[in-house]
Amino acid sequence: SYVLTQPPSVSVAPGQTARITCGGNNIGSKSVHWYQQRPGQAPVLVVYDDSDRPSGIPERFSGSNSGNTATLTISRVEAGDEADYYCQVWDGSSDHVFGTGTKVTVL
Amino acid sequence: QVHLVESGGGLVKPGGSLRLSCAASGFTFSDYYMSWIRQAPGKGLEWVSYISNTGLTTYYADSVKGRFTISRDNAKNSLYLRMNSLRAEDTAVYYCASGQGYGDYAYWGQGTLITVSS
Numbered sequence: 001s002y003v004l005t006q007p008p009s010v011s012v013a014p015g016q017t018a019r020i021t022c023g024g025n026n027i028g029s030k031s032v033h034w035y036q037q038r039p040g041q042a043p044v045l046v047v048y049d050d051s052d053r054p055s056g057i058p059e060r061f062s063g064s065n066s067g068n069t070a071t072l073t074i075s076r077v078e079a080g081d082e083a084d085y086y087c088q089v090w091d092g093s094s095d096h097v098f099g100t101g102t103k104v105t106v107l
Numbered sequence: 108q109v110h111l112v113e114s115g116g117g118l119v120k121p122g123g124s125l126r127l128s129c130a131a132s133g134f135t136f137s138d139y140y141m142s143w144i145r146q147a148p149g150k151g152l153e154w155v156s157y158i159s160n161t162g163l164t165t166y167y168a169d170s171v172k173g174r175f176t177i178s179r180d181n182a183k184n185s186l187y188l189r190m191n192s193l194r195a196e197d198t199a200v201y202y203c204a205s206g207q208g209y210g211d212y213a214y215w216g217q218g219t220l221i222t223v224s225s
Contacts, residue, residue: 001169033211035152042202042218043152048211086152090210094166096142096154 004087004099011105012077020102022070022087030089032070034063038083046085047072074104082106109133109214111203116219123193123223129186129203129216137161137181139207139214143188145199146218155201156188171197193223 005023012018022032032050035043045054047063050070060075074081087099115127127143143155156177157166165177176189186203200220204212 031209031211035212037152042215043204043212044215045211045213048208048213054213084151088152088210088212092210096157096166096168096210098144098152098154101151 002089002091002095002097004089004097006085006087006099006102008100009103009105011107012074013107014077014079016077018074018077018081018104020072020074020085020087020104022072022099023068024070024089024097025068027068027070027089028066030065030091032063032065033088034061034072035086035088036081036083037086043086077104077106079106111205111214111216113201113203113216113219116201116221118222118224119193120225121194121223125190125193125221127188127190127201127203127219127221131184131186131203131205134205134214136184136205139205141177141179141186141203141205142212143175143177143186143201144204144212144215145197145201145221147196147199150199153199158186190221193221195223197221198223 034047037043046061050065051063062073110132112130142157158177174192178187200218202218203216205214206212
């Protein structure tokens, strides 16, 4: 089964840039999606298909994907960005996989 | 306004059964694939089961294969999950989620808690 590995935590000061990685074997050949989950709330899609943003998601959220690593970048971090973030891929059949999750702490 | 509302959660004994429902509104339900995704207390997200927009294709995580059955009724804008032979490790918040792209889930419900305990 396909495995996606994320760092458990990332800390960033307000106004700075947070980068969250998602590692997987040849993940660059797959479409990667990213979700934000605030405490006690359902996940929210923030980036889909590697780098596209759903309507209503700030441009501060961006994504990239190449080789064995996908990255979610949050620019000009705000206190409201503090949350858990999950990457996710689907191989088109039975393999729907979520990453291990990264807790973003705004200092 | 898109809404996904899960129901049917609760406390069930090990070995018991439960049926979850997800009522959809605000979008053309029959155009979207659906999944059940769960989250154990303090843990990450785990995909459970997928059903195509027509209902003709279904997939299951190995952890629930043979015990859970996903289905949908497009006429009623509803998604279901029949859960049999429940185990303690099935304890989680269960979310229904919908999408139209390549595996992404644009819409999520607020979740329903299943607790499997004697």
